[in-house]
Amino acid sequence: MAKDILxxxxxxxxxxxxxxxxxxxxxxxxxxxxxxxxxxxxxESYRSTENCNYFGKRICIFCEQVKKNNYITxxxxxxxxxxxxxxxxxxxxxx
Numbered sequence: 001m002a003k004d005i006l007x008x009x010x011x012x013x014x015x016x017x018x019x020x021x022x023x024x025x026x027x028x029x030x031x032x033x034x035x036x037x038x039x040x041x042x043x044e045s046y047r048s049t050e051n052c053n054y055f056g057k058r059i060c061i062f063c064e065q066v067k068k069n070n071y072i073t074x075x076x077x078x079x080x081x082x083x084x085x086x087x088x089x090x091x092x093x094x095x
Contacts, residue, residue, distance in 0.1 A: 028073045029059040035068035 032040055032055070040046055045056045053060040058073070066072060074082075 027057065027059075028075055029061060029079055030055055031061050031063045031066050031072040031074070033066040033068045033070055034062045034064050037062050 040055060040060065040062075041048075043055070046060065047054050053062075
């Protein structure tokens with residue numbers, strides 16, 4: 001399961017969001033069940049941009065691996081660690 005969520009993070013291009021100048025260490029990414037996608041998108045605090053989706057101030061990513069009506073939040077520092085790990089894993093696979 002963890003590897004699938006990491007792949008979802010990669011495909012959603014979270015690394016683009018980390019480059020936003022006003023994104024603080026305390027800001028979070030929320031991984032939401034794809035089963036709740038319509039409900040989340042209908043909420044007034046949801047918005048979508050060219051690079052990513054937001055739910056309130058959080059970057060919102062829809063994942064099949066998260067159970068319906070559940071979510072996971074990740075802080076910026078954790079995302080940076082995940083992305084570094086993914087990059088290392090990719091380098092090892094290429095060798």
